[in-house]
Amino acid sequence: xxxxxxxxxxxxxxxxxxxxxxxxxxxxxxxxxxxxxxxxxxxxxxxxxxxxxxxxxxxxxxxxxxxxxxxxxxxxxxxxxxxxxxxxxxxxxxxxxxxxxxxxxxxxxxxxxxxxxxxxxxxxxxxxxxxxxxxxxxxxxxxxxxxxxxxxxxxxxxxxxxxxxxxxxxxxxxxxxxxxxxxxxxxxxxxxxxxxxxxxxxxxxxxxxxxxxxxxxxxxxxxxxxxx
Ligand code: 6GU
Numbered sequence: 001x002x003x004x005x006x007x008x009x010x011x012x013x014x015x016x017x018x019x020x021x022x023x024x025x026x027x028x029x030x031x032x033x034x035x036x037x038x039x040x041x042x043x044x045x046x047x048x049x050x051x052x053x054x055x056x057x058x059x060x061x062x063x064x065x066x067x068x069x070x071x072x073x074x075x076x077x078x079x080x081x082x083x084x085x086x087x088x089x090x091x092x093x094x095x096x097x098x099x100x101x102x103x104x105x106x107x108x109x110x111x112x113x114x115x116x117x118x119x120x121x122x123x124x125x126x127x128x129x130x131x132x133x134x135x136x137x138x139x140x141x142x143x144x145x146x147x148x149x150x151x152x153x154x155x156x157x158x159x160x161x162x163x164x165x166x167x168x169x170x171x172x173x174x175x176x177x178x179x180x181x182x183x184x185x186x187x188x189x190x191x192x193x194x195x196x197x198x199x200x201x202x203x204x205x206x207x208x209x210x211x212x213x214x215x216x217x218x219x220x221x222x223x224x225x226x227x228x
Pocket of ligand 1 (some may be wrong): 131134139
């Protein structure tokens with residue numbers, strides 16, 4: 001799967017793409033990330049990408065032409081990419097949206113906005129607008145990395161153990177059950193006896209119950225929204 005990112009700050013993507021699971025997936029060729037510097041499509045001698053808002057107000061707004069030119073260039077090279085504008089006004093990302101994105105072959109173009117926002121007419125150029133949560137970032141770059149990370153780990157071969165995909169939090173619209181490893185006793189806190197019992201059916205039922213109780217207590221919203 002390919003991820004294309006249109007951004008004013010391509011250097012922000014250096015370290016996340018080198019380390020960890022994602023770095024390995026990139027090196028193995030399972031995932032391709034291409035950065036498209038928006039500045040190259042800026043206007044005039046100063047490569048301008050933003051301007052003051054019509055009607056007044058503080059801050060700057062990203063002009064539509066550089067974004068349109070960058071998108072045209074990416075789309076002509078790679079037709080069929082799913083175009084996503086990253087904005088706090090978008091649909092809020094969750095695991096079900098992540099799954100949908102992972103199915104968008106040949107891949108995604110992520111447009112990272114900056115400044116106080118992008119010109120409203122850019123919305124007409126994209127397939128989807130996404131936010132990563134109800135808080136403000138100075139730009140869409142970190143949101144793009146979050147999306148790349150979340151989508152890439154669903155691509156076959158990226159995760160070491162694909163079975164963990166079915167067990168992790170949100171896989172079934174619930175939080176994951178509590179996990180323990182050695183030691184059996186840590187500062188007087190003991191691993192639940194049932195996990196040491198070797199009774200796999202009892203362990204499965206205990207975990208299911210723990211996941212349900214934990215979700216009801218911490219994230220009741222997930223139980224009311226569950227899609228499956
Ligand atoms: Cl996608 N962009 C910005 N600038 N802030 C955000 C966001 C995106 N998602 C949450 N906050």
